[in-house]
Amino acid sequence: VANETVDVLVVGAGIAGLSAAAALSTDRSVLVVERFGSPATQTTGRSAAQFIVDYGGPTIRPFTAASRTWYLDGGGHARQPLRSLRGMLVVAGDDVDELAGYRAGGLEVLSPAQAGELFPSLRQDRVVAAVHEPQSDDIDVAEAVASFRRALSTAGGIVRCDEQFVSATRDGDAWRAETINGTISAGIIVNAAGAWADEVAVSCRLPPIGLVPMRRTACTFRSLDDSHHASPFLSDAASTWYLKPEAGGFMASPSDETPSAPCDARPEEIDIALTIDRVNEFTTLAVRSITSSWAGLRTFSADRGLVLGPDPLQPSFVWSAGQGGYGIQTAPAASATVAALVRGGLTTELVDAGITLAIASPARFRQV
Numbered sequence: 222v223a224n225e226t227v228d229v230l231v232v233g234a235g236i237a238g239l240s241a242a243a244a245l246s247t248d249r250s251v252l253v254v255e256r257f258g259s260p261a262t263q264t265t266g267r268s269a270a271q272f273i274v275d276y277g278g279p280t281i282r283p284f285t286a287a288s289r290t291w292y293l294d295g296g297g298h299a300r301q302p303l304r305s306l307r308g309m310l311v312v313a314g315d316d317v318d319e320l321a322g323y324r325a326g327g328l329e330v331l332s333p334a335q336a337g338e339l340f341p342s343l344r345q346d347r348v349v350a351a352v353h354e355p356q357s358d359d360i361d362v363a364e365a366v367a368s369f370r371r372a373l374s375t376a377g378g379i380v381r382c383d384e385q386f387v388s389a390t391r392d393g394d395a396w397r398a399e400t401i402n403g404t405i406s407a408g409i410i411v412n413a414a415g416a417w418a419d420e421v422a423v424s425c426r427l428p429p430i431g432l433v434p435m436r437r438t439a440c441t442f443r444s445l446d447d448s449h450h451a452s453p454f455l456s457d458a459a460s461t462w463y464l465k466p467e468a469g470g471f472m473a474s475p476s477d478e479t480p481s482a483p484c485d486a487r488p489e490e491i492d493i494a495l496t497i498d499r500v501n502e503f504t505t506l507a508v509r510s511i512t513s514s515w516a517g518l519r520t521f522s523a524d525r526g527l528v529l530g531p532d533p534l535q536p537s538f539v540w541s542a543g544q545g546g547y548g549i550q551t552a553p554a555a556s557a558t559v560a561a562l563v564r565g566g567l568t569t570e571l572v573d574a575g576i577t578l579a580i581a582s583p584a585r586f587r588q589v
């Protein structure tokens with residue numbers, strides 16, 4: 222397609238790009254371009270599908286809290302419930318002080334026996350204490366992505382796959398963007414390219430923000446022990462593994478964070494082996510083989526906060542990046558923040574939720 226014109230060109234059809242596109246499409250024409258053959262095949266399609274209220278610290282919590290209501294019904298676009306309560310059990314392997322942060326937040330410390338009641342296959346002799354966070358949810362990521370797509374298409378927005386963004390130059394008051402298939406003229410570019418976001422900035426002649434993609438591995442295994450349907454998400458306080466009950470078995474991860482170039486990530490054998498070791502060390506599940514494995518890139522900024530809104534060096538270049546390990550659970554509020562900043566400033570609702578420019582804006586990585 223040659224010489225198309227849109228108000229907003231979004232690069233990347235992961236949850237960051239689709240949610241920002243939906244939020245902007247209410248009063249603008251929006252086109253999302255995605256390099257791969259379908260949306261959400263990269264990090265968004267590879268998550269643990271968990272909504273953890275306390276995750277990520279004080280710069281992430283406001284986005285998570287402000288996103289929880291959306292996960293009831295996808296802003297009216299979901300066809301089934303998007304979240305269901307699972308709870309989370311965090312165990313200390315060696316020292317109860319590992320749980321200090323959770324205790325400070327008001328959670329009661331449980332004995333190994335109490336933890337074992339919540340997670341029957343936990344090796345009680347391997348842990349010294351635990352805390353239970355009841356508010357953590359399982360989320361339906363595919364339906365959340367579908368909900369943002371429905372919101373976007375209802376407003377007339379378009380997602381085009383197999384359409385790789387190559388570069389763009391600012392020409393007067395519009396971007397002239399080159400894709401592998403043609404040229405697109407756009408008032409605004411939204412950079413939601415996940416692990417590739419810094420590369421996209423450079424291809425638009427802007428300096429990188431300093432994002433680091435980090436590989437995280439996951440696998441699933443079957444279990445004959447069917448006593449865990451209602452068991453919580455289980456993790457250790459030192460973040461060296463986690464385990465989530467699923468239909469017919471479990472999903473597990475060694476919580477790895479290995480820096481990587483942007484790529485279609487694949488799991489390493491050694492990380493799978495480590496996952497099995499950890500699960501067998503802390504539980505009696507006796508895992509010997511896995512049923513599937515994958516890896517995804519969690520992309521972090523230097524302060525591990527989100528990078529949302531216009532770049533001060535070129536305000537028509539808008540970031541929706543740095544989603545790290547919380548991009549699914551924060552997407553509703555993060556995309557509302559991107560849209561508000563494009564329209565001129567944070568809304569009262571976002572400010573009341575504790576969202577500030579200091580925790581959102583790319584300006585913190587720019588000296589202007």
Ligand SMILES: Cc1cc2nc3c(=O)[nH]c(=O)nc-3n(C[C@H](O)[C@H](O)[C@H](O)COP(=O)(O)OP(=O)(O)OC[C@H]3O[C@@H](n4cnc5c(N)ncnc54)[C@H](O)[C@@H]3O)c2cc1C
Nearest residue numbers: 233235236237256263264265269271386415517548549550
């Ligand atoms: C194992 C694992 C577990 C996780 N668990 C959770 C969890 O429980 N809860 C949670 O909230 N988060 C979790 N996360 C993190 C979450 O998955 C990410 O934060 C989120 O998916 C990031 O979304 P995104 O849209 O920024 O990235 P992506 O989904 O990677 O989307 C970016 C898109 O941009 C496209 N793109 C890049 N360059 C171009 C280009 N030049 N042209 C066109 N398209 C381009 C890519 O192809 C890609 O589709 C987990 C991640 C992993 C790996």
